[in-house]
Amino acid sequence: xxxxxxxxxxxxxxxxxxxxxxxxxxxxxxxxxxxxxxxxxxxxxxxxxxxxxxxxxxxxxxxxxxxxxxxxxxxxxxxxxxxxxxxxxxxxxxxxxxxxxxxxxxxxxxxxxxxxxxxxxxxxxxxxxxxxxxxxxxxxxxxxxxxxxxxxxxxxxxxxxxxxxxxxxxxxxxxxxxxxxxxxxxxxxxxxxxxxxxxxxxxxxxxxxxxxxxxxxxxxxxxxxxxxxxxxxxxxxxxxxxxxxxxxxxxxxxxxxxxxxxxxxxxxxxxxxxxxxxxxxxxxxxxxxxxxxxxxxxxxxxxxxxxxxxxxxxxxxxxxxx
Numbered sequence: 001x002x003x004x005x006x007x008x009x010x011x012x013x014x015x016x017x018x019x020x021x022x023x024x025x026x027x028x029x030x031x032x033x034x035x036x037x038x039x040x041x042x043x044x045x046x047x048x049x050x051x052x053x054x055x056x057x058x059x060x061x062x063x064x065x066x067x068x069x070x071x072x073x074x075x076x077x078x079x080x081x082x083x084x085x086x087x088x089x090x091x092x093x094x095x096x097x098x099x100x101x102x103x104x105x106x107x108x109x110x111x112x113x114x115x116x117x118x119x120x121x122x123x124x125x126x127x128x129x130x131x132x133x134x135x136x137x138x139x140x141x142x143x144x145x146x147x148x149x150x151x152x153x154x155x156x157x158x159x160x161x162x163x164x165x166x167x168x169x170x171x172x173x174x175x176x177x178x179x180x181x182x183x184x185x186x187x188x189x190x191x192x193x194x195x196x197x198x199x200x201x202x203x204x205x206x207x208x209x210x211x212x213x214x215x216x217x218x219x220x221x222x223x224x225x226x227x228x229x230x231x232x233x234x235x236x237x238x239x240x241x242x243x244x245x246x247x248x249x250x251x252x253x254x255x256x257x258x259x260x261x262x263x264x265x266x267x268x269x270x271x272x273x274x275x276x277x278x279x280x281x282x283x284x285x286x287x288x289x290x291x292x293x294x295x296x297x298x299x300x301x302x303x304x305x306x307x308x309x310x311x312x313x314x315x316x317x318x319x320x321x322x
Contacts, residue, residue, distance in 0.1 A: 034087050037070035041091060053155055055262070057294040062151030064113045067091060068120035069144065080128070081121030088117045104201030112297050119147045154293035161295045165264075167303055168285040169310040172276065177247060179320040180273045180280045184249065187211040188219060188317050195308045201225075202305075203235070203259050213249050217241045225259040233259050237266065248272040264302050265289045271318065282318045284310040 044066055048059050068084045092106055092113065123143045153159045173180055190205040198204075203225035210219035218240045225233040235258035243250040251269045260266075267287040273280050286306050292298040 037067045041067045055291050056154030057151045058155050064116040065147045068117050072124045080124040084117045084121040163290040166287045167306040170283045171314045174279045175320045177275050177280045183320045185213045223258040
C-alpha cells in the first residue's frame with residue numbers, strides 16, 4: 001500500500017541527495033581530458049623548441065589551439081569555453097613553474113592564449129547548442145580551421161609579413177642644445193626606473209661603459225633579466241656611432257646578447273635635437289626587427305614597448321642632470 005504524499009513523513013534536515021553517477025563520471029572524464037591535454041602540449045612544446053620554432057605562431061597560436069581542441073574533445077561539460085579557459089590558466093601557471101618561462105613571456109602571451117581558447121571554445125559551444133536543438137551543426141568549426149592555419153606563420157617560408165618596425169618619440173628637454181649634446185656624449189647612467197609596463201619582467205639596464213659622439217665611439221650597456229631556469233640572464237647591448245652631424249647622431253647595434261634580442265633586434269637609433277626657444281626638442285627614433293609571430297598580435301605590442309623605450313632613453317640619456 002502506497003503512502004499518501006501528504007502523510008509521508010518529511011525528510012530529515014541535512015539529508016543529502018543520492019550522488020549522480022553520470023555527474024561523477026563526467027567530472028572524472030574532465031580531469032582526465034585536462035591532464036591529457038596538458039601532457040600533449042608538453043610534448044608538442046618540446047618538439048617546437050627542438051625544431052627552433054619557438055618564435056613562430058606554432059608556439060603562440062598552434063600550441064594553445066592543440067590544448068583547446070584536446071580539452072574540447074572530452075565528454076560534455078557545462079561550457080566548453082569555460083573549461084578551456086580554466087585549463088589554459090592552469091597551463092600558464094605550470095609554464096612558469098615547470099617550464100621556467102619568464103614573467104614577461106607569460107604576461108605578453110596570455111591575452112593571445114586566451115583569444116585562441118575563445119576562438120576554439122565558442123564555436124564548439126555553438127555546435128553543441130545547435131545539435132541539442134536539432135539544427136545543423138556545420139559552420140562554426142571553420143573558425144577552428146582558421147586558427148590552425150594562423151599557427152603556420154613563421155613556420156612555412158613566405159607566411160611571415162614584414163618584420164621591420166620603427167618608432168619616433170619627440171620630447172621637450174629644459175636645457176640648451178649644447179647641454180643635451182653633452183648629456184648624450186657621457187657614459188649612460190640608468191638611475192631612473194623603467195616605465196611601469198617595462199618593469200613586468202623585462203630585462204633592465206644595470207651598468208654601462210663607453211661614451212662620446214664621434215664616429216666610431218662605442219658604449220656597452222649590461223642588462224639583467226628575470227631568472228630563467230633558476231638563473232638570471234645577463235647580456236650586453238653594444239652600440240657604435242656610425243654617423244654624426246650638427247644636432248644629430250646615429251647609433252647602430254654592434255652586438256646584442258640580451259634576452260630582448262629573442263623578441264626583437266635593435267637595428268639603430270637616430271637622435272636629433274634642436275632649440276625651440278625655451279629649451280631643446282629631442283627626437284629619438286628606434287629601428288628594430290620583430291622576432292615573434294604572429295605579426296598581427298606582436299607587432300602592435302612591440303611598437304608600444306619600443307615607444308616606451310624611446311621616451312625612457314630621452315629622459316635617461318639626453319636630459320642633463322639626470
